[in-house]
Amino acid sequence: MFRRSERARQPGRCVAIRLDGEVVNVPDTLSVAAAVLHVHGWRGYRRHLDGTPRAPLCLMGVCQECLITIDGLPNRQGCLEPVREGMVIERQGDDPHG
Ligand code: FES
Numbered sequence: 003m004f005r006r007s008e009r010a011r012q013p014g015r016c017v018a019i020r021l022d023g024e025v026v027n028v029p030d031t032l033s034v035a036a037a038v039l040h041v042h043g044w045r046g047y048r049r050h051l052d053g054t055p056r057a058p059l060c061l062m063g064v065c066q067e068c069l070i071t072i073d074g075l076p077n078r079q080g081c082l083e084p085v086r087e088g089m090v091i092e093r094q095g096d097d098p099h100g
Contacts, residue, residue, distance in 0.1 A: 035068040035080035
């Protein structure tokens with residue numbers, strides 16, 4: 003399925019982001035969605051209303067399963083946003099308004 007690129011596996015190319023209030027270092031080659039998956043795994047991205055996990059599906063801007071709050075703006079497509087140093091990311095539930 004998906005594999006991390008050779009560049010992403012090289013050490014020393016990381017940025018610090020704040021994910022749900024916690025500072026984490028992630029490779030600078032990742033999208034926001036990939037960074038959250040990198041930290042929390044696919045079961046930790048979002049939840050359906052019944053509590054079952056849901057996660058980004060297409061990683062190319064089609065499915066909308068990656069909606070996330072970035073720098074205070076809710077419902078951003080995490081798969082289309084590259085991570086940046088100091089970015090503030092908050093995972094969302096299923097409330098469409100964040
Ligand atoms: S993962 Fe499908 S739109 Fe982002």
